[in-house]
Amino acid sequence: MASIVASETELVGKPSIKFGESEKMFGLGRRFRFIVLTLTIVFFLIPVLASVRYSLLGNHNSLTLSAYGAIFTDPEFISSVLVSVKIAVGTVAITILLVTPTVVWVRLKRPDLVTVLETISLLPMIVPAVVVTLGVLTAFASLPNIIMGSPVILALEYVVLALPYTFRSIDSGAGSIDIKTLVEASKSLGSTWLSTMVRVILPNLRSAITSAIFLSTAFVFGEFAVASLMSFTTFPVWLVQVGSARADESVALSVVALLLTWGALTLISIIGFQRQKRTGIRRSSTFSVSIITKE
Amino acid sequence: MKVIHKLRIVSRGKKSYLGAVPLVAYVGVFLGIPAGAVIVDAFRSASGSFTFRNIQGAMTGTYLASFVESIRLAVFSTVISAFAGLLVAIAVVGMADTRPRRAIMAASGVFANTGGVPLAFSFIATLGNFGMLTRLLSSAGFNIYDHGFSLYSTTGLTIVYQYFLIPVMVLVMIPPLEAINEAWLEAAQTLGATWPTIWRTVIGPVVFPPFLAASLLLFTDAFAAYATAAALTSGVIPLVPIQIGSLIQGNVVTGEANLGSALGFGMILIVGIVAVAYIRLSQKAQKWLR
Amino acid sequence: MSHTAENPETFAMPNDRVPREWSRKGTSVSLRGLRRQFGSTLALSDLSLDISPGELVVMLGPSGCGKTTALRALAGLEPLDAGSIFLDNRDISKRAAHKREMGMVFQAYSLFPNMTAAQNVAYGLKLRGVPTKTIETRVSEMLDLVRLPTHSDRYANELSGGQQQRVALARALAISPKVLLLDEPLSALDAKVRVELREEIRRIQLEFGITTLFVTHDQDEALAIADRIAVLNNGAIEQIGTPAQVYSSPVNSFVAQFVGSVNVFTEIIDSNNAVVVLGQRLNLDRWSVGSIGSKVRLMVRPESISVKATEDGNVTISAVGFMGSSLNITAITQAGDVVRSNVSWHGGSDLRPGMSAKAEIVGPILFAESLSS
Structure with a gap:
């Protein structure tokens, strides 16, 4: 299922500016660093290279883009992507409408409840996706077909399953601005609640909400367990179906999927960095929000 | 004026839980009810009466073996990735220039998300029967598949899982390593400590609680993983998530209607215990860090 | 501080004399030609300094002047390019930090977080294999x-x-070091605690008679x-002397302006x-600052200028700051120059x-330099 949300330790700067910062931190030399980092880079690059090579050469050792051509013209590809897009739209909409007001409210009215809500948002990590699926199938079996028989149920569940990351993202965004002061300033200038929310709070949370959108979208486009076990042909489910029949096409697709995910996540980190620059706050959580494993 | 205004805001929201209700209710319905159903079903017979038979079934034969195999996989994956991730984090934190560190943190954020199906296929292209590395080694005279290796085994999964577990470890360990103040290490030196002593008396004790906490996190991650294993082994290796999946899809005929729920209850129990240990340790880890 | 009583001969003269006999129990420290370069920056440029046994020397300078580098080099935490x-006349330049027997107190947050205050203090003793009872x-x-x-x-x-800095001091002293090194130990503290603790550091230093090097950018701390x-400036020592010497007889305009505050006047030398x-x-007879008609820059301490209210004065008062025992007065001359005065x-x-007042120089010229070159 999911992986982690790192502790919110702030990256505290060194107390003093020193010349020639010691290159031998922890008493380990440069050679240690060189060996470790080289091995790491090799380990992480080889599968990428192998995938790209495989998708282009296939088993027949002749350079061709036919695998890429084949997948994009497959009608199943289009329909599975469409299903995933619809689910993503639903997941994103519910997530934003559910999490943003809650986070703003708790920071404003009950800051003492922030930890409680954070804990609740982490609960989905305790229940593996497979177990959630089992529970959904038994507990919600009697729900109308329009929910259980359609990807609607996936969107509803994905909101919960992605909550550890989306909540953390919006919450840390809200934590880095002083909502209370903003609201007081806005109200003292005569704004109504609604206009305060729309004109003052939301613009300040824009980058946090954008990350949350990317995170839930990436989650939807990666989630396999729940979708396949509930027999919905989402993009990742179709990927496996193709994989069992046509190997080089599925690898080509995986390359596309990996590149798309990495692109989206890199965008999140860039947004995160820009937010840091703007607010001057360096939080490790900017990185931790982007940790999902799509299991 | 301003002070009065502020007081009013605080006092009005004093006892209210209203704003938290929608989110909490949502989690209750879409997580609490399914999880609750699994736990209840685990103790219910087909006719609806209370029974321990499901649990007994989950603790015998193939199902017990799959728990053992799942835990074995999770433990191996965790131990390797925890140490590898720690080494990478140490190497990165030591850099005087912060740019490579940021780049590696960003990359880790990205790779930590590379689970699931695409990852499985990438590794098939790398270490599968006809993978690039397999063929490269084979042409060098060493066929790994002749020497007992298979990507579609626990060993193979352990390697594949490193791909998303190591980055998680790097991300989690960088903040505590970063919090190690250079002044502690220098103070220890001026007081007469050599580097091995400093590792044993200062760095080790400070880093160990977050390290252990992070390892527990990796364990739950590897223990609960389904997609990669399903895509890679198509159910060949008996792992608990795979078994539950087979039961859901009706691929396996058993006499026990709620056996899957019993297995699911077992998973919740194991992950839950580990999660509690994690929370305890994180609190301890935070105690020393400002 | 009376300036008129100063012997004119001591002005503008570096004074390296140690002002009193030091107790013999401490260790003497000699830094010889220390040199350290970071990229294109010269952090230490042939710095030499002798510290007598039991003496407390403060290295004072702006950030980046090399004072911390010098201290860290002494502790063995910073390698040297030369020097x-x-x-006690034994060369320790090649000795590793953990063998130097120096007690060091850092800026802040240096206590081991996984140990209690007592365990922190015991750390160095344990490493030396001191029996448990003795450690306690x-x-x-x-x-x-x-x-x-x-x-x-x-x-911690x-x-x-x-309190953390007190424990850090106890930890540094517990190992009975030969030298005590303090790297801006008070810079992270509140003003009131800072004053309290610096007095305590001094009391303990005198009690132990331990040779001490104290690095700070805070001139009040140094003088006290x-x-x-x-x-220090640009990796070299500009002047060394007692607090009184450095304060009242700076050898150059950098020292004059860095230690204490000054009024700066730029004037042209007339025929006399x-x-x-x-x-x-x-009169500029005691300063060799160029010939008739050339520009000269003069520095005068605020306490060497008196300001008295009068009908047709030469300045207009713009601000009066009440300091308790004295008044800080800012006034503007008819030419628009700012004059700062400190009167008890x-x-x-x-x-x-807004009042008109008469500003008058009642003390000596602190420093004068030619501007023509």
Whole structure:
């Protein structure tokens, strides 16, 4: 299922500016660093290279883009992507409408409840996706077909399953601005609640909400367990179906999927960095929000 | 004026839980009810009466073996990735220039998300029967598949899982390593400590609680993983998530209607215990860090 | 501080003399030609300094002047490109930090977070294989010394900033080091705690008679506790002397402006080797600052200027700051120059902003330099 949300330790700067910062931190030399980092880079690059090579050469050792051509013209590809897009739209909409007001409210009215809500948002990590699926199938079996028989149920569940990351993202965004002061300033200038929310709070949370959108979208486009076990042909489910029949096409697709995910996540980190620059706050959580494993 | 205004805001929201209700209710319905159903079903017979038979079934034969195999996989994956991730984090934190560190943190954020199906296929292209590395080694005279290796085994999964577990470890360990103040290490030196002593008396004790906490996190991650294993082994290796999946899809005929729920209850129990240990340790880890 | 009583001969003369006989129990420290380069920046440029046994020398300078680098080099935490370090005439330049027997107190947050205050103090003793009983006694002695006898079981994050620095001091002294090194130990503390603790550091230093090098950028701190102050700039010592010498007889304009505050006047030398400042004629015979008609820059301390309310004065008062024992007066001349004065206060004052007043130089010229070259 999911992986982690790192502790919110702030990256505290060194107390003093020193010349020639010691290159031998922890008493380990440069050679240690060189060996470790080289091995790491090799380990992480080889599968990428192998995938790209495989998708282009296939088993027949002749350079061709036919695998890429084949997948994009497959009608199943289009329909599975469409299903995933619809689910993503639903997941994103519910997530934003559910999490943003809650986070703003708790920071404003009950800051003492922030930890409680954070804990609740982490609960989905305790229940593996497979177990959630089992529970959904038994507990919600009697729900109308329009929910259980359609990807609607996936969107509803994905909101919960992605909550550890989306909540953390919006919450840390809200934590880095002083909502209370903003609201007081806005109200003292005569704004109504609604206009305060729309004109003052939301613009300040824009980058946090954008990350949350990317995170839930990436989650939807990666989630396999729940979708396949509930027999919905989402993009990742179709990927496996193709994989069992046509190997080089599925690898080509995986390359596309990996590149798309990495692109989206890199965008999140860039947004995160820009937010840091703007607010001057360096939080490790900017990185931790982007940790999902799509299991 | 301003002070009065502020007081009013605080006092009005004093006892209210209203704003938290929608989110909490949502989690209750879409997580609490399914999880609750699994736990209840685990103790219910087909006719609806209370029974321990499901649990007994989950603790015998193939199902017990799959728990053992799942835990074995999770433990191996965790131990390797925890140490590898720690080494990478140490190497990165030591850099005087912060740019490579940021780049590696960003990359880790990205790779930590590379689970699931695409990852499985990438590794098939790398270490599968006809993978690039397999063929490269084979042409060098060493066929790994002749020497007992298979990507579609626990060993193979352990390697594949490193791909998303190591980055998680790097991300989690960088903040505590970063919090190690250079002044502690220098103070220890001026007081007469050599580097091995400093590792044993200062760095080790400070880093160990977050390290252990992070390892527990990796364990739950590897223990609960389904997609990669399903895509890679198509159910060949008996792992608990795979078994539950087979039961859901009706691929396996058993006499026990709620056996899957019993297995699911077992998973919740194991992950839950580990999660509690994690929370305890994180609190301890935070105690020393400002 | 009376400036008129100063012997004119001591002006503008570097004074390396050690002002009194030092107790013999401490260790002498010699830094010889220390050189350290970071990229294109020269952090230490042939810095030499001798510290007598039991003496407290403060290295004072702006950030980046090399003072911390020098201290860290002495501790063995910073390698040197050139130069040697001697303890009691023995060369220790090549010795590793953990063998140097120096007690060091860092800026802040240097206590081991996984140990209590007592365990921190015991750390160096344990490494030396001191018997447990002896360690216990020594630790409680040390915590008594820094006035924290009841805090032995507290962790660093349960101690205030000032308390942490006290424990750090106890930890550094517990190993009976040959030299005590303090790297801006008070810079992270509140003003009040800072003053308290610097007095305590001085008391303990005198009690131990331990040779001490103290690095700071805070001139009040330096003036308050030093036996001698070494003013550093660009990796070299500009001047070394007692606080009084450095304050009242700076050898160059950098020292004059960095230690204490000054009024700077730029004037042209007239025919009688004098200048006119605030309508007063000041003779420049004791300064060799160029010929008739050339520009000269003069520096005068605020306490060397008096300001008195009068009908047709030469300045207009723009601000009066009440400092308790004195008044800080800012005034503007007819030419628009700002004059700052510090006059002692004995109750009552008729000076108000906007008033006309007479500003008069009543003390010596602190420093004068030619601007023509």
